[in-house]
Amino acid sequence: xxxxxxxxxxxxxxxxxxxxxxxxxxxxxxxxxxxxxxxxxxxxxxxxxxxxxxxxxxxxxxxxxxxxxxxxxxxxxxxxxxxxxxxxxxxxxxxxxxxxxxxxxxxxxxxxxxxxxxxxxxxxxxxxxxxxxxxxxxxxxxxxxxxxxxxxxxxxxxxxxxxxxxxxxxxxxxxxxxxxxxxxxxxxxxxxxxxxxxxxxxxxxxxxxxxxxxxxxxxxxxxxxxxxxxxxxxxxxxxxxxxxxxxxxxxxxxxxxxxxxxxxxxxxxxxxxxxxxxxxxxxxxxxxxxxxxxxxxxxxxxxxxxxxxxxxxxxxxxxxxxxxxxxxxxxxxxxxxxxxxxxxxxxxxxxxxxxxxxxxxxxxxxxxxxxxxxxxxxxxxxxxxxxxxxxxxxxxxxxxxxxxxxxxxxxxxxxxxxxxxxxxxxxxxxxxxxxxxxxxxxxxxxxxxxxxxxxxxxxxxxxxxxxxxxxxxxxxxxx
Amino acid sequence: xxxxxxxxxxxxxxxxxxxxxxxxxxxxxxxxxxxxxxxxxxxxxxxxxxxxxxxxxxxxxxxxxxxxxxxxxxxxxxxxxxxxxxxxxxxxxxxxxxxxxxxxxxxxxxxxxxxxxxxxxxxxxxxxxxxxxxxxxxxxxxxxxxxxxxxxxxxxxxxxxxxxxxxxxxxxxxxxxxxxxxxxxxxxxxxxxxxxxxxxxxxxxxxxxxxxxxxxxxxxxxxxxxxxxxxxxxxxxxxxxxxxxxxxxxxxxxxxxxxxxxxxxxxxxxxxxxxxxxxxxxxxxxxxxxxxxxxxxxxxxxxxxxxxxxxxxxxxxxxxxxxxxxxxxxxxxxxxxxxxxxxxxxxxxxxxxxxxxxxxxxxxxxxxxxxxxxxxxxxxxxxxxxxxxxxxxxxxxxxxxxxxxxx
Numbered sequence: 092x093x094x095x096x097x098x099x100x101x102x103x104x105x106x107x108x109x110x111x112x113x114x115x116x117x118x119x120x121x122x123x124x125x126x127x128x129x130x131x132x133x134x135x136x137x138x139x140x141x142x143x144x145x146x147x148x149x150x151x152x153x154x155x156x157x158x159x160x161x162x163x164x165x166x167x168x169x170x171x172x173x174x175x176x177x178x179x180x181x182x183x184x185x186x187x188x189x190x191x192x193x194x195x196x197x198x199x200x201x202x203x204x205x206x207x208x209x210x211x212x213x214x215x216x217x218x219x220x221x222x223x224x225x226x227x228x229x230x231x232x233x234x235x236x237x238x239x240x241x242x243x244x245x246x247x248x249x250x251x252x253x254x255x256x257x258x259x260x261x262x263x264x265x266x267x268x269x270x271x272x273x274x275x276x277x278x279x280x281x282x283x284x285x286x287x288x289x290x291x292x293x294x295x296x297x298x299x300x301x302x303x304x305x306x307x308x309x310x311x312x313x314x315x316x317x318x319x320x321x322x323x324x325x326x327x328x329x330x331x332x333x334x335x336x337x338x339x340x341x342x343x344x345x346x347x348x349x350x351x352x353x354x355x356x357x358x359x360x361x362x363x364x365x366x367x368x369x370x371x372x373x374x375x376x377x378x379x380x381x382x383x384x385x386x387x388x389x390x391x392x393x394x395x396x397x398x399x400x401x402x403x404x405x406x407x408x409x410x411x412x413x414x415x416x417x418x419x420x421x422x423x424x425x426x427x428x429x430x431x432x433x434x435x436x437x438x439x440x441x442x443x444x445x446x447x448x449x450x451x452x453x454x455x456x457x458x459x460x461x462x463x464x465x466x467x468x469x470x471x472x473x474x475x476x477x478x479x480x481x482x483x484x485x486x487x488x489x490x491x492x493x494x495x496x497x498x499x500x501x502x503x504x505x506x507x508x509x510x511x512x513x514x515x516x517x518x519x520x521x522x523x524x525x526x527x528x529x530x531x532x533x534x535x536x537x538x539x540x541x542x543x544x545x546x547x548x549x550x551x552x553x554x555x556x557x558x559x560x561x562x563x564x565x566x567x568x569x570x
Numbered sequence: 571x572x573x574x575x576x577x578x579x580x581x582x583x584x585x586x587x588x589x590x591x592x593x594x595x596x597x598x599x600x601x602x603x604x605x606x607x608x609x610x611x612x613x614x615x616x617x618x619x620x621x622x623x624x625x626x627x628x629x630x631x632x633x634x635x636x637x638x639x640x641x642x643x644x645x646x647x648x649x650x651x652x653x654x655x656x657x658x659x660x661x662x663x664x665x666x667x668x669x670x671x672x673x674x675x676x677x678x679x680x681x682x683x684x685x686x687x688x689x690x691x692x693x694x695x696x697x698x699x700x701x702x703x704x705x706x707x708x709x710x711x712x713x714x715x716x717x718x719x720x721x722x723x724x725x726x727x728x729x730x731x732x733x734x735x736x737x738x739x740x741x742x743x744x745x746x747x748x749x750x751x752x753x754x755x756x757x758x759x760x761x762x763x764x765x766x767x768x769x770x771x772x773x774x775x776x777x778x779x780x781x782x783x784x785x786x787x788x789x790x791x792x793x794x795x796x797x798x799x800x801x802x803x804x805x806x807x808x809x810x811x812x813x814x815x816x817x818x819x820x821x822x823x824x825x826x827x828x829x830x831x832x833x834x835x836x837x838x839x840x841x842x843x844x845x846x847x848x849x850x851x852x853x854x855x856x857x858x859x860x861x862x863x864x865x866x867x868x869x870x871x872x873x874x875x876x877x878x879x880x881x882x883x884x885x886x887x888x889x890x891x892x893x894x895x896x897x898x899x900x901x902x903x904x905x906x907x908x909x910x911x912x913x914x915x916x917x918x919x920x921x922x923x924x925x926x927x928x929x930x931x932x933x934x935x936x937x938x939x940x941x942x943x944x945x946x947x948x949x950x951x952x953x954x955x956x957x958x959x960x961x962x963x964x965x966x967x968x969x970x971x972x973x974x975x976x977x
Contacts, residue, residue, distance in 0.1 A: 096744065098785040179903060180854045230691060291707070376785070417784040449735055458739075459697050461707045467789055468709065471737050472727075472749035472797040473757070479775070479797075480760040523779035533770040563775040565790045566782070 098466055099377040100414035108409035109385050116145045119519045120411055126570045127373050127419075128152045128405055129211025131429030134497055134516050149405045153250065153398055155210030163243060164200030166235050167192045193235035194228065195444065198454045201242065202439040205428045213249045216397070218424065219372055220245035221454070222462040224260045224292060226269040228455045232319055237265035238455045253365055253395040254356045257293065261348050262325040264316045270460070273315045277333045280308035289355065291461050298360040299340060306337040310346045356395060362387035365395075373404055375418040376466050382409065417521065417569040420469050423450035425570060426478060430562070433517065434491060434498065442484075449477045470568070482562040486555045498554055506534035506545040509554065513561045521566035530560050613919070613957060614833050614840060616888040617713070618822075618866070619738065621847030623692065625859055626895035626912030627940070629665070630679065630929070634658045637932040641899040645856050645906070655679070659929055664864040667871035668915065675923035676874070677915055678975035680949055682930040684911035684942025688894060692850070692908075695893040700739035702947055702966045712950055713841055714743030715965045716958060722746065723838060727800040728807075730841035731832060733825040738843055747796050748841075751804070754828065758801040772798055808835045815876035818868045822846040826873040834880045840958070849892060853903035866890070874918055887919030887957050887976075891946065897938050911942035914949055916975055919957065926973050945970050952976055 121141035125132040129152070132140075140148040167189055205214045221242065228238045241263050248256040260266050266284070267273040275281035285308035289299045313332030317323035337346045340354050355361055366386035370378040386400065393399045404410055421429065427447060431437070447453060451474055457463055485491070492499040497516060503509040510531045514522045522530075531537075534545045534553050545553055561567070632638045633649040634657060652660035653669045659681075661669045671677045685704045689695045698704045702712035710718070713730065722729045730748045732741050737750040751757040759771070775798065776791035784790075811831045817823035825844040832839050846866055851858050870888065877883040895912030911930050930940035947970040951962035956976035963969055 098789075100785050101783065183853050227693065230693060296706070413783060417782050418786070420786055420790075451736060459693055459707070464709050467786070468742070470789065470793045471747055472793065472800055473735070473737060473751070475793050475797040476757065476759060476801060479771075483760050521780055521782055523777055523781065525779055526774055526777045529770050529774055529777075560770050560774055563771050563794075564777060564780070565775070565784075565787055565794070566780060568790050569784050569786055 097377045098375075098418075099379070100375055100418050102414055104379055104382060105408045105412045105414075108382060108412075109389070109403060109407045111406045112145065112408050112411040114411065116148075117141060120145070121148060122519045123411070123416060124148060124152070124405065125211070126421075126425070126429070127410075128401075129215055130205055130425055131432050132211065133432050133435060136432070145411075146406065149402060152210075152212040152405070153402050155213055158204075158208055158210050158213070160204050160207060161200065163239055164196045166196055166239065190229060190235065194455065195441065197228075197235060197239055197242075198444050198447075199439050199441075201454055202424075202428060202443070203437075205424070206431055206437060206439065212401070213246060216249035216401075217242065217246045219368075220249070220256070222457060222465075223368065224256075224266065225457040225460050225462045226263075226265040227457055231268050231271065233265050233268045234320070234322075235455075236322060237268065241265040242455075250398040250401060251396070253390070253397060254352065257288075257356070258349060258352050260292075261288070261311070261352060262314060264319070264324060267314060267316050267325070268319060272311050273319060275308065275312050275315070275331075277312050277331045280305070280312050280333065282308040284308075285311055285351075287460055288351075293355050293364055294358060294360045295364055298358060303339055306339045306346075307351045309333040309335070309337050310339065310351045311348045314348050359387070362390040362395070366390055369397075369400070369404065371465075373401070374410060374415050417566055419570040420466055421568060421570045422463070422465060422469060423447050423452035423474075423478075424454070426450070426568075427481065430482070430485060434485070435493075435495060436485075436488075436490060446477060446481050450474050450481075475568075478568070479563060482559055482567075486559040486562075491555055491558070492551050498558060499551070502547050502550050506531045509534055509545065509557060513554070513557050517558065517561045518564060518566045522561070522564050526564055530557050533557060533560060612885050613959075614842065614882075614886045615713075615953060615957060616829060616842045616844070616886060617740065618870075618888060618890045619843065619845045619847075620849050620862075620866070620890055620892035621696075621845055622850030622892075623695075623894045623896055623908055624849040624862075624892035624912055625851060625855065625906050625909075626682075626892075626930075627898065627932075628855070628859060629662050629863065630655075630659050630681065630913045631662060632659055632929055632932060635932050637898075641932070643900070644904045645900050655925060659925075662860065662863050664860040665867045666864075668867040668917075671871065671874065671917065672923060676921065677917050677923050678921050679925050680914040680916065680944055680973065680975070681925065681927040682911045682940065682943030683891070683914045683927070683946045683949060684894070685945055685947070686942075688910040688936075688939070688942070690894065690908040690910075692893060697739060699891055699893055699946060702950055709742065710744060711738070711740035711742045712965055713740045713843075714746070714748075716954060716960060717741070717743045717746040717748070717841070719960065719964070720840065720958070722840070726838045727796050727803070728832065728837040728839045730843075731829075731839055732843040733828060734843065734845050738845075741841065741843060747793055749796070749800050751828075753824070754805055754808075757804065759798060807837055808832060811835055813876045813879055815872040815879065817872040817876075818865055820865045820869065822865055822869045823872065826869050827876070830873055830876040830880075830882070833877065833882050833886055851896070851905050852901070852907060853905040855900070855905040870917055877918065883918050884920050887921065887953065888915075888917040889949070889953065890915045895940065898932060898935060898940060899938060910936060910939040914946070916949075916953075919976075922975050922977065924975070926975055944973070948973055 118137055118141040122137045125137055208214050226233055226238055226241055228235055244259055270284035270287055271281045272284040282304050286304045290296055313328040315326050315328050317326035334345050339346055339351060342354055363383055366383045370386060389400050389403060503512055510527050514527055534557050536544050628647060631647045631652045633652045639646045651663050653663055654660040700711050701708040717730055729746050730741055732738055732748055732750040734750050735752040737748060741748045775794035778787050778791045808831045811834050817827045829842045849862060874883050877886050891914050892912050894908055894910055896906035896909040900906055927944035930943050947966040950966050951970050952972040954960050954962040954965050955972055
C-alpha cells in the first residue's frame with residue numbers, strides 16, 4: 092500500500108475546536124457518537140440517542156447507569172495445575188488445557204459485556220486501558236485470574252482519575268509480574284516496570300534519563316506479589332525495599348513508588364501523553380500539537396480526571412467536524428461487536444474468538460507491552476479477507492432473518508427501497524451513488540441471467556446478500 | 571514476472587480515477603522485470619522462524635565439553651551420536667539431511683547468535699528479532715524496512731509473502747502490503763453464495779467515491795483491492811508447477827513446497843517467510859526437539875531439491891532464526907527453560923559453507939545462559955548488503971559489520 096506516514100485528516104482545525112458543538116443533531120451524528128464512545132450499538136440504540144439533544148446523549152454515556160451483568164467470568168479452578176509443581180508432559184498438557192478454558196471463558200465474558208452493556212463508554216474505556224497499561228495472560232506467570240482482576244481495576248476506574256489508576260496499576264499483581272517488578276530486589280533492582288512506566292505508559296522517550304530509570308527502579312523495589320501462584324495480592328516487602336536517597340526527575344528524597352508516580356504526573360509531558368492517546372482513540376490519528384496542548388491543559392485543570400475531559404471532547408466542534416467523521420479504522424473488536432449489535436445477535440461463540448485472533452486482536456493478549464498499534468496496522472490482505480469472510484458467515488446465519496431483525500421487517504417495495512434501507516441502517520448513508528447502484532443491480536439480478544428479479548420469494552436471500560455487499564463498502568471498515 | 575491477468579480486467583466498474591493512477595497506471599507503465607539468473611533483482615530470501623526458542627546446545631552439540639554433559643545428564647547427546655563437524659562440535663543426529671548439505675558446502679552455520687541484554691520473554695524477544703531493535707519499540711520490521719526502500723513494483727501483489735495466518739512483524743512495511751497466507755485454501759474470499767454477489771463485491775469494497783472524506787479511504791481501497799485480486803489470482807498464477815521433490819507431510823513441508831512453487835512461478839517475490847515449531851521444550855525436550863529438527867532438516871532438503879530441479883537453488887537463500895536458545899542446565903523434567911544465544915543456519919544461494927562465529931563458552935555463563943558471540947544484526951546486515959544489495963545501516967539501525975558467508 093502507498094500508506095502515508097500520517098493519517099491526520101486533511102484541512103485546518105475548526106475554529107474553537109474544543110468549544111461545544113451547536114450545529115444540527117441527527118441519527119448520523121448519534122451513530123458517530125455511539126461508534127466512538129461505544130461499539131456502534133443497534134439501530135434502536137442510535138435512534139434513542141438521536142431523539143435526545145446532543146448534550147443529553149453525551150450525558151447518558153458519561154453518567155451511565157449501574158450495570159447488571161456478571162462482574163467477573165467464572166474461571167475453571169485451575170490453581171493446582173498452575174502452581175507449576177507437576178512438570179511432567181501430562182502436567183503441562185493439563186495446564187495448557189486449563190489455560191485454554193480460562194481464556195475462552197474470560198474473552199467470551201468480556202465480549203458479551205461489550206455487547207450487552209447499557210454503559211458502552213465504560214467498556215470502551217476499559218478496552219482503552221487494557222491496550223494502554225498492557226498485560227498478557229500466560230506471560231511471566233501472569234494467571235488468568237490476575238488479568239481478570241486487572242480488567243476489573245480498569246472497569247472500576249474507566250472514567251476515573253488517571254493518576255490514581257497509575258498508582259493502582261503499579262500495585263497490580265498482573266502488572267507486577269508482567270513487567271518483572273515482582274522479582275525486583277534491593278540488591279538487584281529490575282528496571283523493566285520503571286522504564287515502561289515512563290516510556291510507554293506516561294511520558295514517552297526523551298522526557299527522562301537512564302539515571303531516572305535506575306533511580307525509580309530502586310524506588311519500586313519490594314513492591315511484589317505474595318504467593319504469586321495462589322492468588323495472593325500486592326505485598327510491600329520491606330526487607331527488599333531500598334529506602335536510601337534517590338534523585339528522580341530533579342527531586343531527591345527517600346522516594347517510593349507512590350512518589351515516583353506523583354512526580355511523573357507533575358511533568359508537562361504526562362498530560363500531553365494522555366491527551367494524544369485519548370485524541371487518537373476518540374477523535375483522529377496524529378492530532379495537531381495545538382489540539383494536544385488544549386486537551387493536555389484540560390487534563391491538568393481537571394487534575395487528571397477522565398470524565399470531564401471526555402465529556403468536553405465528545406461535545407466538541409472538532410468531534411462533530413467532517414474531518415473526524417469516519418477518520419479512524421475500526422479495531423477488530425469494534426468491527427465484530429459492532430456487527431453483532433447491528434443485527435441484534437446477543438451470544439458470542441467460540442469461532443468468534445478465532446476470528447478476532449485472525450483479525451489481529453486477541454483480548455488479554457496484546458502483542459507486546461506497547462499494546463496494539465491500531466490504525467493502518469489493523470489492515471492487510473489477510474485481515475481484510477478475514478473481515479469480509481466474517482461478514483459473509485454472519486449473513487449466512489438464519490438468525491439474521493428472525494422476526495425481531497430489522498433486516499426482515501417489512502418487504503421493501505422494490506430494489507431501490509431495499510438499498511436505501513440497507514445503506515441507511517448499516518452505513519447511515521455513507522455510500523456513493525455508484526455503490527448503491529451496484530447493490531441495487533445485485534438485488535434486481537441485473538446482468539445475471541441466473542438471478543431473477545427482486546421479489547417476495549427471493550427477498551430473504553437477496554437481502555442477506557445485499558447486507559453483505561453493504562458491509563463490504565469502505566465506510567464499514569471505518570469508525 | 572507474470573503479468574497478472576486481472577490487472578486489465580478490473581479496470582471496469584467502480585474503479586475510481588485516483589486509484590487507477592496510483593495502482594494501475596504505474597503498473598501498466600512499467601516494463602516487466604528482467605530475469606537475469608543471479609542478478610540482484612532475481613534473488614529470493616526465505617526466512618524460517620523456529621518458534622518458541624530452539625535449544626542451541628542440542629542443535630549444534632559441544633560434544634567435547636565436560637560442562638555440557640554435567641549440565642545435561644539426561645538430555646545430553648552422546649559423542650558417538652553426534653554428526654561431527656570438527657573436534658569440538660557436531661550436528662544433532664536428527665539433522666542428517668542438513669549435515670549432508672553442510673558437507674557439500676551449501677550450509678553456513680552461525681554460532682552463538684544473540685543480542686545484548688537478552689530478554690527471556692517469548693513476546694519481547696521475538697519482537698526484538700523481528701524489528702532488529704533490542705532497545706526500543708518500532709512499528710516496522712527489518713524486512714519491512716528493506717521492502718520500503720527496495721524500488722519494487724508497487725502494483726505487484728506478491729513482492730513479499732508470509733506463509734502464516736498472521737503477518738509477522740518482520741514484514742510490517744510502510745509501503746508494501748504483504749499478504750499473509752495460511753494456506754492457499756483459506757486465502758480467499760468466502761463469498762459468492764449467490765451468483766452476481768462476487769462481481770458486485772470487487773468494485774464495492776474499494777469504492778472511493780463516497781460522500782465523506784477519511785484519511786484512510788485510499789489505504790482501505792488499495793488493501794481491499796490487493797486482498798481480492800491476490801486471493802483470486804494466486805491459485806492460477808502458481809498452477810502448472812510440478813516437482814519430484816519428496817517433502818515431509820508436515821506444516822513446514824507444505825509451507826516450503828508452496829514457497830518453492832511461488833519462487834518457481836516467478837511472481838517477482840523477493841521475500842518469503844515460513845514458521846516452524848513449537849520449540850518451547852520445558853519438559854521432555856528430546857522427543858519434541860528431535861522430531862522438529864528432523865522435520866526442519868528433511869523439509870529444507872526437499873525444498874532445495876525442488877529449487878534445484880527448476881534451476882532456482884542458486885537464486886534462493888534461506889535463513890533460520892529463533893527468538894532465543896535455552897538454559898544450559900536441564901531442569902527437573904528433562905527439559906530446558908528460556909535462555910539466550912542459539913545458532914542460525916543459512917542455506918543455498920551459492921553461500922560459502924562453513925562455521926562462522928565462536929561457539930559460546932559453557933564455562934563463562936550469564937546467570938546460567940550462554941553469552942552471545944555474534945550479534946544477529948550482523949547476520950541481517952550481511953544478507954541485506956551482500957544478497958539483497960542494499961546498505962544495511964538504516965535497516966538494522968546501526969553498524970554491526972558483516973560475516974564472510976556471502977561473496
